[in-house]
Each structure stands twice: as structure tokens, then as C-alpha cells.
Amino acid sequence: xxxxxxxxxxxxxxxxxxxxxxxxxxxxxxxxxxxxxxxxxxxxxxxxxxxxxxxxxxxxxxxxxxxxxxxxxxxxxxxxxxxxxxxxxxxxxxxxxxxxxxxxxxxxxxxxxxxxxxxxxxxxxxxxxxxxxxxxxxxxxxxxxxxxxxxxxxxxxxxxxxxxxxxxxxxxxxxxxxxxxxxxxxxxxxxxxxxxxxxxxxxxxxxxxxxxxxxxxxxxxxxxxxxxxxxxxxxxxxxxxxxxxxxxxxxxxxxxxxxxxxxxxxxxxxxxxxxxxxxxxxxxxxxxxxxxxxxxxxxxxxxxxxxxxxxxxxxxxxxxxxxxxxxxxxxxxxxxxxxxxxxxxxxxxxxxxxxxxxxxxxxxxxxxxxxxxxxxxxxxxxxxxxxxxxxxxxxxxxxxxxxxxxxxxxxxxxxxxxxxxxxxxxxxxxxxxxxxxxxxxxxxxxxxxxxxxxxxxxxxxxxxxxxxxxxxxxxxxxxxxxxxxxxxxxxxxxxxxxxxxx
Numbered sequence: 285x286x287x288x289x290x291x292x293x294x295x296x297x298x299x300x301x302x303x304x305x306x307x308x309x310x311x312x313x314x315x316x317x318x319x320x321x322x323x324x325x326x327x328x329x330x331x332x333x334x335x336x337x338x339x340x341x342x343x344x345x346x347x348x349x350x351x352x353x354x355x356x357x358x359x360x361x362x363x364x365x366x367x368x369x370x371x372x373x374x375x376x377x378x379x380x381x382x383x384x385x386x387x388x389x390x391x392x393x394x395x396x397x398x399x400x401x402x403x404x405x406x407x408x409x410x411x412x413x414x415x416x417x418x419x420x421x422x423x424x425x426x427x428x429x430x431x432x433x434x435x436x437x438x439x440x441x442x443x444x445x446x447x448x449x450x451x452x453x454x455x456x457x458x459x460x461x462x463x464x465x466x467x468x469x470x471x472x473x474x475x476x477x478x479x480x481x482x483x484x485x486x487x488x489x490x491x492x493x494x495x496x497x498x499x500x501x502x503x504x505x506x507x508x509x510x511x512x513x514x515x516x517x518x519x520x521x522x523x524x525x526x527x528x529x530x531x532x533x534x535x536x537x538x539x540x541x542x543x544x545x546x547x548x549x550x551x552x553x554x555x556x557x558x559x560x561x562x563x564x565x566x567x568x569x570x571x572x573x574x575x576x577x578x579x580x581x582x583x584x585x586x587x588x589x590x591x592x593x594x595x596x597x598x599x600x601x602x603x604x605x606x607x608x609x610x611x612x613x614x615x616x617x618x619x620x621x622x623x624x625x626x627x628x629x630x631x632x633x634x635x636x637x638x639x640x641x642x643x644x645x646x647x648x649x650x651x652x653x654x655x656x657x658x659x660x661x662x663x664x665x666x667x668x669x670x671x672x673x674x675x676x677x678x679x680x681x682x683x684x685x686x687x688x689x690x691x692x693x694x695x696x697x698x699x700x701x702x703x704x705x706x707x708x709x710x711x712x713x714x715x716x717x718x719x720x721x722x723x724x725x726x727x728x729x730x731x732x733x734x735x736x737x738x739x740x741x742x743x744x745x746x747x748x749x750x751x752x753x754x755x756x757x758x759x760x761x762x763x764x765x766x767x768x769x770x771x772x773x774x775x776x777x778x779x780x781x782x783x784x785x786x
Contacts, residue, residue, distance in 0.1 A: 318345055321357035328359050331509055339650045339766050342366055343680035351664040352684065359510055364653075364673040368680035370687070371663040374718035376654055376676065377726035385410075387655020389673065393511075397502045397532050399574065401582030413579060414727070420564045421731045427738075429559040433472045434739050437465055438746045441482045446751050448484065450780040455756045457775040458599060460486075462592035462743075467492050469739065470587035474580050475542050476560030494534045495584065501528040503767035539577045547571070583732075589769040590648040591736050595743055596776050597646035598639055599753045600762060601695045608638055608697055609748070616745045629741040633710045637700035639740055640714075643722045644688070645695060650679035650766050652724065678721050679764075687719060752781040 319330035334341040345354055345366075352369040367373065376384040385406035398404035402413040420426060442465050449456050464482040471479050471491070479489040501524055505514045517525035546562050561583060565576050602609040615634045653675040660668040668674065685692055688699070701710045717725035723733045730736070747753070756777040763773035 317348070318354050318356070324360065326357035326359045326362070328509055331356075331358070336765075337763075339679050339764065339770075342651075343368075343677060343683060346677055346680040347683050347685075351666065352680075353662065353664055353666050362673075364675060365666065365668070366651075366675050366677050366680075367662070367664075367666075368677050368684055369662070369664050370681070370716075370719040372666070373676045373681075373721055373725065375663050376674065377718065377721070377724065377728065380660065381727055383657050383660055384654035384674070385657060386653075387657075387673070389511075389655060390653060393506050394502060396528070397498055397535075398582055398585070399578035401578035401580075403582040403586060404578075414731075416565070416568070416570065417579070417731055420561060420568075421735075423564075425559070426561075426564070427735075430473055430735050430738065431742075433469055434742050437468050437472075437482065438742060441465070441468070442743070443746060443750065445482070445484060446747065446780045447782075450751060450782045453779065455777050455779055458753065458778045459592070459596045459772050459776040462595050463589060464492075465743070466590075466592040466739075467495075467584075467588055470584050472560065473587070473735075474561045474583045475539075476546065476562055477542050491535075491538050494531055494538070495588070498528065498531040498535050499585070499588075499768065501531060507767065535581065536577055539581060540573055543573055543576055543580075585768070586730070587732060587736075589771075591739050591743075593646070593648040593770045594639060594643050594736075595740055596772050597762075597770075598642040598740070598744070599747075599778075600755065600772070600776060601642050601645075602638075602748075603753060603755060603758075605695055608695070611697075612638060612744065613748060616749050619745065629738050629745075632741050632745065633712050634697060634701065635741055635744055636712055636737065637697040637710075639737070639744070640700050640720075640722075641695055641697045644682035644720065646764055646770060647678040647682065647722045648769050649722070650764075650770055651675050651677050652721075676721060681719070681721065748783075750783055752783050754779045754781055 319327040321327050322329075331338070342356070346352055346368045353365060353367040353372060356364045356366065358364060386404065387406070391404050391406065394404050400409055402410060402417060405413055442461070445456075445461065448454065461482070464486070467481045468479060471477050479491050481487070481489045481492045504524065505528065508514050514525060517523045518529075521529060543562065543566075547566060550563065550566055562576065562580055565579065570576060602612070612635050615632055619628055619632070653673055656668045656670055656672045656674060659670050662668060682688070683692055700713060700715075702713045703709075704711050714720075717723065717729060723730035723736075756779055762776065765771050765773045
């Protein structure tokens, strides 16, 4: 017994000694070299030290590596590779697509929340859902429905709130406002349900609150450096795992109630036009409640924070680059309001470039992770062993000097534009999706990409035409943080000013 106690004491003494030596070394948090890896513990101490800026820390290391690829050693021999090499990304997402699925670790970690929905599916299950979803997303009627939903939320809710804030000198958290806007939109589009989250009183809509809590808790689980801990808590149903279980049950119960109501609605009126995605899935014969719930929750997750994150950084960047804002205003004022909405936003070329540039610097999803089903060799020569987790890093990829030039740190929409003398207009020059995988790439490229740009451009035009967004603290230096999607730490506090046309 004494020997056991001594051994235990010695073990923890060594742990704390190592922790003390590593954490007192200031180079741990600033070095752009791969961190030192220790037996059993890997680089866990340096990982912990950088947990508040893990995206930036990994980016610094990746972009300073000649191949733009490095291996992070986690505890107990687990390894995770990170890459910002476009050739590697194309290899993973296209040419060797089936060797790099989401993988069991990813799917098992998120299955409680996402089930087997499209964003947590692999193989034939994913392929089937992709085919069904792709058909629905490509219909003209859905596009028209999205336009109607976005314009209604903009004119009836967002603009009046901003107008009131301007009139009464109210400080708003624009990040929160845009998240509410996006949540209302995606729920209407996915469910045909209006949570009314963006009202003047800024209510705590029940579904929005429980969805947000579930996402926060599942993000903590997903980002855990020692998965054994959350698995142990889940097995005993204690702590945050117990909270997560209860919250996910509330989310899914709510979703199933909406699905059942929609089924009754469609049953009573068979000729009812199917506009939202839920109605379309049910009308096309996909009536299994678990399947439809998984699909719809996945779409809400995808549309909930991505556009709002992009717009938050976009408005902050515009304030700091008045020349860019002037060009966008000029484009907005030249818009032909008699054109169909889709054609109108398609012609917002400079705004489109500005949004792409904002997402280059501050991507809504900074990292995406795959799993190697078999041994492989990446184009840069990196050897991949079966079972390796490998993540491509859009945040780092937007900072690669060889790709974007010495001025990569500058917000410069012009890098996406080309002046055409014959038309006397700008034309958009995009990057291939493997160099700029903000919307993923290959077979899993985002189905809602066009929908996202339509929404962002309509918001940009609707807001900037009437208002100027001014940070409450003009000297603020916002901090980029991320769970599943990126956010501005502490929110984006702003004052709204009515724009006076010249």
C-alpha cells in the first residue's frame, strides 16, 4: 500500500514538475516551431497554454513550415496533422476523397447531437443524403423562397432595430443581432418555423437558447484534448455530459414536434406548396422522423453562425477601410431595384469580392478535420498512416504568403477583381476552392454557398444603404475565437448612424 501511495505521489510530482517547467517557458506561446512532444503526454502542456488562441497558434506553426504541413502530438500517442497546402487539400477533398472521410472519432463525438445527418455522415449514407439535398437546393422555387425569407427578415426586423438604435443612440452587440437574424432565417428555410428571435425586445426564444447551449457543450466535447474525460462523464451521466444529454433531448423533441405538425399540415392539404426544406423532404417521401430530424438539425447548424460570423468581421473591416466602404456604397446605389433579386446580388461584384476577402482573413469555419481510412502519401511527401486525423486549415491558408503575396495581412478586395476596359466594370476573379476552401471543396462542397452569398449581400446592401456601423470603441482590436464556427470574442459592440446621402 505504501509503495502504491509513493508511486502515485511520484507520478503526480513528475507531472506537475513538467507542467511547471513548460508553462514558465515564455517561448511556448510565441514559437512558430512545432512544440516539444513528451512521452505519454505529447505536447499537451503547450496545447493547454495556447488553448485561448489555438487557431492562431496552429496557423503560425503551419505557415512557417516549408511544406505547410506539421504533426501535433497529443496525449497517449495520438497524432493530428495540420495542413495549409492546397495540393494536399485537393488530394484529400477530391482525388482521394474516399480515403478521407469524417471518420469514426468525428462521427462518434458528434452523433448525440447531429445523429447521422449529412454533416456527420460518411459513405453510402452521406451519398444518399447529398443526392436528395442537392436536388432540393437546386430548385428555383427554393431560391425564391430564400429570397423572400431574407428580405422579410431584413425589412421587418433588422432595419427597424437598427433605425431605433440610431435614433436613440443605443449600443448594440451587432454579432448577437446578426446571429439572431441568421437563426430566424435558417429556421424558416429549414423548418418553415419562425422562432422570432430577432424582435425589438431581443427575446430568449426557447429553441434558440437550447440549440445554442447544445452547440456550446458539444463544442467543448469536440475540442477536448483528453477524450477519455468526456467519455467517462457520459458513461456516468454526470457534469456537463448530463447537461448536454438533457439539452440535446430538448432540441430533438422540439424538432420532432415541428416535423409532426408539418406532416399533419401536409396531410390536411396535399396541394400545399412545399417551400421550406422540411416540407420538401416530407413531400418527396422521406418521412422517417429520425432521418429528417438529423438532416434539418444539420442544416440549422450549417446556416446558424456561418453567415453571421462572416458579416460581423465584414462590418468591422469596412469601418477600418473607408475606401472599401465607399466603393461598396457606390455599387449599392447603382443597383437596379427592378431586377430580380438573384440577378441584382449577382451584379454586386465589388461587394462579393469584399466578402470573400473578409472570409479569407476570418473564415467562419477555420479548421476541418478528416480521418485517413488507409495509408497514403500526400503530394508534399508527408506520409499518412491509417487512422491519422488530418485537418486542413482555412484560417492558415488565407495567410500563406506564396499564395496571397507579401500583403496577405491587408484587407484588399482588389485581389479578387479585374478591371475590364470594354465594359468599364470590375469582374470577379475567384480562386479555386482548394486554395480557398472556406466553403469546403470537392464532392462535399457547401450546398448553401449561393444561398449564403445571397443573404450576405442583401444584408450588406440593406444595412449600408441606410446606416453606418461604428464600433462603440473605435480603437478596439477584436479577438478571433472559434468553436465550430468563428466569433468575435466578447461580441461586436457598435453604434448605428443614419447615413446622410450626399
